[in-house]
Amino acid sequence: MSGARLGRVLVLAAASSLVLAACAGGTSGGGESGGDATTVKIGFMGDLTGENSGIVIPPYNGAKMAIDEYNATNPKVKIELKKYDSQGKPDQATSLITTAVGSDKIAALIGPAFSGESKAIGGTLEESKIPSISPSATNAGLASNGWKYWHRVVANDNDQGPRIAEFLATAKSPKKAFVLSDDQEYSVGLAEAVTKTFKEKGVEVETDKFAKDASDYSSTVTKVKAANPDVIFFGGYYAQGGRLLKQLRDGDVKTIFASGDGSLDAQLVSGAGPAAAEGAVIACPCNIPSADVTGASKTFYDNYKKAASSEPAIYSTEGYDAATAYIKAVQAGKTTSEDINTFLSTVSFEGVSKPIKFKANGEPENNAIFVYQVKGGVLKLLGPSATAKLEG
The missing domain is CATH 3.40.50.2300 (Response regulator)
Structure with a gap:
């Protein structure tokens, strides 16, 4: 390659590099630019x-x-x-x-x-x-x-768990509660928070845990039925909660069923069936706007x-x-x-x-908890946990 031609190639390469650099510098992903x-x-x-x-x-x-x-x-x-x-x-x-x-x-x-x-x-x-x-x-x-x-x-669940337990204690005055969870991080943590608060209020608590991917809850249903609790709390997501609630009702367990924010979805109702889900109580640190x-x-x-x-x-x-x-x-x-x-x-x-x-540890300054109930097959907001009233 001649010297002149080589020079032209180098000039073009340098120009191309400048264009590419300019394009790359105009977009920031991790913040380098x-x-x-x-x-x-x-x-x-x-x-x-x-x-x-x-x-x-x-x-x-x-x-x-x-x-x-x-x-x-x-x-x-x-x-x-x-x-x-x-x-x-x-x-x-x-x-x-x-x-x-x-x-x-x-x-x-x-x-x-x-x-x-x-x-x-x-x-x-x-x-x-x-x-x-x-x-x-x-x-x-x-x-x-x-x-x-x-x-x-x-x-967090240390706010949500105690508030829903306190709400249920006020609404139903239970002597015995049965607290359930699967083995997911969220489910275990919320169930533990609810259990602790119930015990602090003098409520007798029995517990059971099953695998996330389980589909047959007959063993759990048998335990709950034998315990004859005044309230049932499940600390988990609606996919598991819907199946669990259906099998509880099919097993003739009619005790009020409550859960946390992971179950606040219409698929809890469809998973359990409208009749089985009716009256279920769900807590959530969320206030969903309505029409x-x-x-x-x-x-x-x-x-x-x-x-x-x-x-x-x-x-x-x-x-x-x-x-x-x-x-x-x-x-x-x-x-x-x-x-x-x-x-x-x-x-x-x-x-x-x-x-x-945000607080210094990343937590939100505001920690309000709201209560919902399945009424007529749909989730109805009852209000903040401190003032909400159970229907039915």
């Missing part, structure tokens, strides 16, 4: 196609709606939402977060949605200095790991229904608020992971679900 970012990547991780996806699709829809609304204002820095379907499995979440942090270079994460997967990848997020905000993981122990990049916008709300909640209700082609459901507002916290960080010029995390330590705004502000 600093203040010149034009796009910030935020991930959403949770069960989007698995058996308990009914709890996770609403917060995903809420998060997507918030980000779509923000991007529609044509901001200088846009947000790209990347979804990671863990199906609620900790091992799957572990694999996905490697991709999210590595090749995808997300700057922050909404999720994981469930407690087990949150525990599984929390250390990786911490080591990678990637902030996370879960819209729905409630296991109390998650706040005890010393993680500086972890946050959630919902009350008759007013103000900001009404605006959210209308916009969500239009965007998602469905009414708001469990944690749809929490997903929206988690995304909004990140949006406010980006609006403040925070586009790197560490800058976003620093911003979260001081963020404070009136969310759709509740006022959003």
Whole structure:
């Protein structure tokens, strides 16, 4: 190759390198490009196609709606939402977060949605200095790991468990309770919190635990029937809860059945059958907007229904608020992971679900718990646990 020709090739190569560098520098995933970012990547991780996806699709829809609304204002820095379907499995979440942090270079994460997967990848997020905000993981122990990049916008099971136990104690004055769980992180933690509070109130408690993937609960049904409790509490998700409730009723166990936020979905009713589910009580650190709300909640209700082609459901507002916290960080010029995390330590705004502000350990300042009951085959909000009245 002649010297002149070689020179032209080198000039073209150098020009191409400059163009590629300029393109790469315009998009920030993990924050390497600093203040010149034009796009910030935020991930959403949770069960989007698995058996308990009914709890996770609403917060995903809420998060997507918030980000779509923000991007529609044509901001200088846009947000790209990347979804990671863990199906609620900790091992799957572990694999996905490697991709999210590595090749995808997300700057922050909404999720994981469930407690087990949150525990599984929390250390990786911490080591990678990637902030996370879960819209729905409630296991109390998650706040005890010393993680500086972890946050959630919902009350934990040490708030939820005692409140639902206190509500049931007031409503039914039980002498004996039977507390059930499967072997998932969330289920065990919530059941333990409920058991502890019942015992503190002088209620005799029997317990039983079964495998997450079990389908035949006849052994548990036999134990519950023999105990003849005044209340039954199940600390788990609706997929298992619906099957359990059906088999309890088929076994002629008519005792009032209660559960936590993992069961707050219409599929609890369809899984058990409307007749079996009637009267079931579900607690949740979430206040789901209905058609008759007013103000900001009404605006959210209308916009969500239009965007998602469905009414708001469990944690749809929490997903929206988690995304909004990140949006406010980006609006403040925070586009790197560490800058976003620093911003979260001081963020404070009136969310759709509740006022959003984080404690030093990532917990939300607001820890309200609400009670719902299945009436006429649908979930009806009874109100805050301190003032709600059981119907029937």
